[in-house]
Amino acid sequence: MTQLVTTEEMQELDQYTMTTIGLSEDVLIERAALAALDVLGAGAYDLSNVLVLVGLGNNGADGIALARLLHQLHIPVSLQFVGNANKAKPAVKHQLQIAEACGVPRSEKSDFKQASLIIDAIFGTGLNKDLPDGLQKMVKAANHIESTVVALDLPTGVNGTTGQIMGAALKAKTTISFGFIKAGVTKNPGKKSAGQVLVKDIGIVVPEDFQFSIKEQ
Numbered sequence: 001m002t003q004l005v006t007t008e009e010m011q012e013l014d015q016y017t018m019t020t021i022g023l024s025e026d027v028l029i030e031r032a033a034l035a036a037l038d039v040l041g042a043g044a045y046d047l048s049n050v051l052v053l054v055g056l057g058n059n060g061a062d063g064i065a066l067a068r069l070l071h072q073l074h075i076p077v078s079l080q081f082v083g084n085a086n087k088a089k090p091a092v093k094h095q096l097q098i099a100e101a102c103g104v105p106r107s108e109k110s111d112f113k114q115a116s117l118i119i120d121a122i123f124g125t126g127l128n129k130d131l132p133d134g135l136q137k138m139v140k141a142a143n144h145i146e147s148t149v150v151a152l153d154l155p156t157g158v159n160g161t162t163g164q165i166m167g168a169a170l171k172a173k174t175t176i177s178f179g180f181i182k183a184g185v186t187k188n189p190g191k192k193s194a195g196q197v198l199v200k201d202i203g204i205v206v207p208e209d210f211q212f213s214i215k216e217q
C-alpha cells in the first residue's frame with residue numbers, strides 16, 4: 001500500500017516535523033541528500049560527470065547537499081544555479097557555504113551533453129506557477145538531447161498535486177520522492193515526466209490524527 005500526498009499535505013508534514021517535533025531543516029535536507037545518494041550509489045547510473053541543477057528553494061538545498069556528498073566520495077560533480085543565487089532561501093545559502101568550504105565545483109554554463117547524469121534540484125513541492133520563459137527553454141533543450149535526469153522529489157515543472165505541466169517539465173529517468181510520493185507523479189502528464197518513482201524515508205513524522213486526502217493505493 002502506498003500513501004500519496006498533495007504538495008500542501010507534504011508541506012504541512014514538513015512543518016510539523018520541524019516545528020512541533022523539532023527535527024531541524026538541516027537534518028531533513030541531509031537525510032534527503034543521503035537518500036538520493038543511496039539511490040545513485042546502487043549502480044544504475046553513470047556517475048562519471050554529474051551536473052546538479054540547483055534552484056533557489058529547499059529542493060535546491062537538497063541538491064547542493066547531494067553534490068557535497070558526491071564530491072566527498074571523489075565523484076566528479078559540479079553545481080549550476082538556475083536563477084540568481086543571491087535571492088536563494090537561507091537553507092540554500094547555508095548549504096552553498098558548506099559546499100564551497102568543501103571545494104564543490106560550480107559551473108556557470110551548463111553543457112548538458114557533457115554531463116553523464118543531471119540531478120534536477122530546481123523545483124520541488126514549492127512550485128506554484130509556470131516556469132519562467134528562460135527556464136522553459138532550458139528544460140526543453142535538456143529534454144531534446146535525452147540527458148539522463150534523476151529528479152529530487154519532483155521533476156521540475158510538474159505540479160505535485162495535479163500532475164499538470166507548468167509551462168514545461170524535465171523528463172526524468174527516476175524521481176526520488178522524499179517522505180511520500182506526491183500525487184502529481186501518478187497522474188499524466190506528470191507521470192510521464194517522472195519516470196520510475198521511488199520513495200525514501202527522510203524522517204518525516206505524521207501526527208496521529210492527520211487526515212490524508214487521498215486513500216492509500
Ligand SMILES: NC(=O)C1=CN([C@@H]2O[C@H](COP(=O)(O)OP(=O)(O)OC[C@H]3O[C@@H](n4cnc5c(N)ncnc54)[C@H](O)[C@@H]3O)[C@@H](O)[C@H]2O)[C@H](O)CC1
Nearest residue numbers: 014028032057058059123124125126127128129130131153
Ligand atoms: N521544507 C522542508 O522542510 C523540506 C523540504 N525539502 C525539499 O524542499 C522542497 C520544497 O522546498 P521549497 O523551498 O518549499 O520549494 P521549491 O524548492 O520547490 O521552490 C522554491 C521557491 O520558488 C518559488 N517559486 C515557485 N514557483 C516558481 C516559479 N514558477 N518561478 C519562480 N519562482 C517560483 C517559491 O517561492 C518556492 O518556495 C521539497 O520538494 C523537497 O525537495 C526536503 O526534502 C527537506 C525538508
Ligand SMILES: [K+]
Nearest residue numbers: 120123152154
Ligand atoms: K526537482
